[in-house]
Amino acid sequence: MSVMNKNLLLFFAVLMISGCAQHVEMAPPELMDDDLETFISRASGRDKILFQSDDQSAVLSYSLFSSGELPKFDPYSWILKGSNNRKNWVVVDNRSDQVFCSRFQEKCFVVQKPGDYKYYLLEIKAQENDTFTVADFTMFTENVLEEWNRFNYPEVAFEVLDPQTKGAGLYEQLVQDADAYIKYHALKVAEILFHSAKDSMNKVEQIRYQIKDYEGISAKSGQPPVVSIVYSTRHIENSALESMFKLDYETRGVLFHELVHAYQFEPKGIGTYSTNREFWACIEGLADAVRTEAGFFNVEDSRHPGGHWLDGYRTTGFFLQWLTTKDPDAIRKFHLTVRDLPVWSFDGAMKQVFGPDSGIETLWSEYQEYLTLEQAKHKTIL
Ligand SMILES: [Zn+2]
Numbered sequence: 001m002s003v004m005n006k007n008l009l010l011f012f013a014v015l016m017i018s019g020c021a022q023h024v025e026m027a028p029p030e031l032m033d034d035d036l037e038t039f040i041s042r043a044s045g046r047d048k049i050l051f052q053s054d055d056q057s058a059v060l061s062y063s064l065f066s067s068g069e070l071p072k073f074d075p076y077s078w079i080l081k082g083s084n085n086r087k088n089w090v091v092v093d094n095r096s097d098q099v100f101c102s103r104f105q106e107k108c109f110v111v112q113k114p115g116d117y118k119y120y121l122l123e124i125k126a127q128e129n130d131t132f133t134v135a136d137f138t139m140f141t142e143n144v145l146e147e148w149n150r151f152n153y154p155e156v157a158f159e160v161l162d163p164q165t166k167g168a169g170l171y172e173q174l175v176q177d178a179d180a181y182i183k184y185h186a187l188k189v190a191e192i193l194f195h196s197a198k199d200s201m202n203k204v205e206q207i208r209y210q211i212k213d214y215e216g217i218s219a220k221s222g223q224p225p226v227v228s229i230v231y232s233t234r235h236i237e238n239s240a241l242e243s244m245f246k247l248d249y250e251t252r253g254v255l256f257h258e259l260v261h262a263y264q265f266e267p268k269g270i271g272t273y274s275t276n277r278e279f280w281a282c283i284e285g286l287a288d289a290v291r292t293e294a295g296f297f298n299v300e301d302s303r304h305p306g307g308h309w310l311d312g313y314r315t316t317g318f319f320l321q322w323l324t325t326k327d328p329d330a331i332r333k334f335h336l337t338v339r340d341l342p343v344w345s346f347d348g349a350m351k352q353v354f355g356p357d358s359g360i361e362t363l364w365s366e367y368q369e370y371l372t373l374e375q376a377k378h379k380t381i382l
Contacts (some may be wrong), residue, residue, distance in 0.1 A: 023047045024121070031137045036104045037245050039067035039135040044126040051139070056084060056116040059092065060143045063108040065136040066100035068244050071176055074100045075134055076127035082117030089121060101180035103173075104135060104248045110143055147196035153183045154204045154227075154262075162213035167233025170240045171211055174247055182209055182259075185252065189259040192290045193335050200339075204262045211236075218254045220261040227262040229255075253296030260287040265335060267344035278345060281312040282338060288317025289331055293324065300378075305371040309346055309364050319367050326354065 023046050030038040031049070040049075059082075066074045077096040081089040093111045100107060120139065126132035158178040160168050175181045186204065194201055205225035217235045222228045231254065239250040264286055270276045273283060291297055292314075299318060307315040323330035330353060337349035346360040354363065 024050050027051045031134060034136065036065055036135040036248075037068065039069070039133050041067075041069070041073070041131055041133045042124075044124070044130055044132045047124075049122045049124075049137075050086075051120040051122070053118055053120075056118050057141050058114040058116050059111055059120065059139040060114050060141060061108060061110050061145060062093070062137070062139045063106050063144075064134060066103060066105045066107075067133040067135040068103045068248070069133045071100065071103075072129050073126055073131055073133040074098075075124045075132055078122060078124040080111070081121040081123070082115055083119045083121070084117055086119050090115060090117075092117075092120075099177070101177035101184065102175040102248070103244060105181070105184070108145060110145055147198075148187060148191060149197070151187050151190060151197040152203070154186055155206045156182045157206060157208045158182070159209070160211045162211065162233055165213050165233040165237075167213070167236035167240075168211050170236050170247060171231075171233070171251075174244065174251060178209065182207055182255070185255045185259055186262075188294060189256060189263055189290060192293050192331060193260065193263055195329075195332060202263050202265070207259075207262065218258055220258045224262060229258045229262075231255075249296060252294075253291050256291040256294050256296055257287045260290045265339040267338050268341065269343035270345070277310050281310045281316050282344065282346070282349075284312035285309075285316025285320055286331075286335065286338075288314050289320035289334075290317075292317055292321040293331060303371065303374075305368055305375060309360060319364065322367055322370070323353075323363070 028040050030040050076098055079091055080093040082092045083089045092113050124132050156179045162168055202224040208228040210230045211233060212230050213233045216232050218231045220229050240247040267279050267282050270279050273280050303318045309316055309319055320334060333353040334349055337352045338344060341348050350358055350360045350363050
């Protein structure tokens with residue numbers, strides 16, 4: 001979601017709309033809070049949502065998130081209108097036959113007929129249902145899809161190996177269209193690893209995704225063009241114990257991690273994943289850095305001082321993601337060093353991105369100081 005936070009249109013809440021249409025409501029907070037567990041539930045085809053900007057702005061793209069409720073309540077068709085006086089409304093975007101591939105799922109659109117408006121009105125219908133639900137709605141003053149409209153989506157071969165398990169049933173409740181769900185996450189991973197769809201990247205032509213009953217979480221095997229990912233029904237069952245939202249959070253997080261392995265470059269000149277620790281820490285650290293950047297780790301609870309940058313996974317991943325506080329493009333630049341350095345190392349990578357005086361020792365100790373301070377602050381608050 002971090003990629004999407006650029007140039008989002010902010011709205012002022014006005015207290016009440018009096019006089020005009022009876023079922024018009026000002027931007028409800030549940031819709032604008034970036035929290036997919038809160039959602040609105042309103043009358044399909046009747047209740048309208050009004051947004052007011054501080055000035056006249058052209059909305060160029062927008063995103064809509066399905067709630068965790070049943071798919072039958074999802075938005076199926078909608079109209080977005082613009083106005084400067086709240087009397088004359090112009091249709092800026094009109095969609096029908098829309099299906100969300102899972103619960104808590106984003107759909108993003110480029111506005112068909114943008115114009116400068118102070119007010120926007122959103123009218124939503126569910127498919128053959130009196131009620132619709134929406135978790136979040138965000139409008140952007142830029143086309144957030146522009147750099148990515150030529151992304152080569154992989155083909156997805158989805159298979160449930162153990163359909164009789166409880167986990168397989170839970171997955172089906174969460175994900176209605178695994179093909180679209182996996183493609184969406186492939187794009188999101190690429191958005192964090194690369195600048196645009198034009199960048200050189202691994203040609204991932206097919207992703208084989210299997211839901212399987214085994215003791216574990218998830219694993220990737222194979223190399224592009226064909227990559228296989230397996231996801232454990234037992235892990236699904238454990239994650240769903242808390243809530244459907246927790247299952248979603250975990251499923252997407254794990255998928256981010258495994259899909260990074262499909263798209264990431266591999267270090268050169270230092271052996272292999274199984275023979276060289278630096279190679280391994282680079283691969284597993286970057287996968288968790290992307291998962292963190294995407295918002296699928298609870299950083300505040302799980303990031304602590306200590307460890308080593310060669311510990312891989314979260315320890316390395318949180319560090320790499322923290323580097324984005326020094327340079328928003330740090331993850332993409334770090335990834336480019338993996339492609340470009342003839343003999344890769346964390347030290348060489350850091351110096352390439354941050355300059356010759358910023359080796360891994362320097363940055364790691366700065367990161368540790370930051371973590372120690374953060375922990376002290378946290379204790380004070382408690
Ligand atoms: Zn991994």
